[in-house]
Amino acid sequence: EESYDEECDYLFKAVLIGDSAVGKSNLLSRFTRDEFRLDSKPTIGVDFAYRNVCVGGKTIKAQIWDTAGQERFRAITSSYYRGALGALLIYDITRRQTFQNIKKWLSELRGFSSPDTVVVLVGNKSDLGQSREVEEDEGKSLAELEGLYFLETSALQNQNVEEAFLSMIERIH
Numbered sequence: 492e493e494s495y496d497e498e499c500d501y502l503f504k505a506v507l508i509g510d511s512a513v514g515k516s517n518l519l520s521r522f523t524r525d526e527f528r529l530d531s532k533p534t535i536g537v538d539f540a541y542r543n544v545c546v547g548g549k550t551i552k553a554q555i556w557d558t559a560g561q562e563r564f565r566a567i568t569s570s571y572y573r574g575a576l577g578a579l580l581i582y583d584i585t586r587r588q589t590f591q592n593i594k595k596w597l598s599e600l601r602g603f604s605s606p607d608t609v610v611v612l613v614g615n616k617s618d619l620g621q622s623r624e625v626e627e628d629e630g631k632s633l634a635e636l637e638g639l640y641f642l643e644t645s646a647l648q649n650q651n652v653e654e655a656f657l658s659m660i661e662r663i664h
């Protein structure tokens with residue numbers, strides 16, 4: 492652990508936000524440990540994980556914070572966002588309500604974080620196309636309107652998970 496720190500050139504903090512059960516914790520475990528659980532429990536308080544990423548010859552240690560989507564389990568909001576340079580704003584393509592709540596999450600994020608925080612909008616569970624309630628174009632349009640990057644992912648099938656995290660990390664400078 493210590494020697495890792497000496498080898499890393501930058502330490503970046505990023506946060507995951509979105510409604511409960513959209514897949515924040517599974518996206519994080521897929522990205523940092525290549526693990527996925529169908530029976531994962533709701534997050535209580537705050538969790539975090541690291542992954543070292545090489546960008547432009549520099550080693551970036553990405554420290555990614557994950558919190559509860561459920562209000563009653565959330566930790567103090569301001570400390571969660573403090574110092575975050577990147578954010579993945581996540582909804583579930585099979586639950587329209589989680590997409591409608593993106594505006595609420597975005598305003599909370601903008602209220603607590605710096606204006607140059609890199610934000611990527613993520614429509615997760617793309618493997619469940621037959622239960623889709625949010626079209627890919629709707630995600631794309633919202634992202635364009637709000638000036639965000641956009642991707643659909645599947646933590647289950649490991650589709651676009653690397654791309655989502657890396658598109659955020661690579662744009663943090």
Ligand code: GTP
Nearest residue numbers: 511512513514515516517529533534560645646647
């Ligand atoms: P909170 O901690 O309560 O905020 O939820 P969360 O956003 O961390 O969701 P979590 O990662 O715990 O996932 C919720 C459920 O969705 C679990 O049953 C996961 O297995 C499932 N899930 C997560 N990602 C995917 C995905 O890409 N596809 C499918 N089919 N299921 C997924």
Ligand code: MG
Nearest residue numbers: 515516533534
């Ligand atoms: Mg969670």
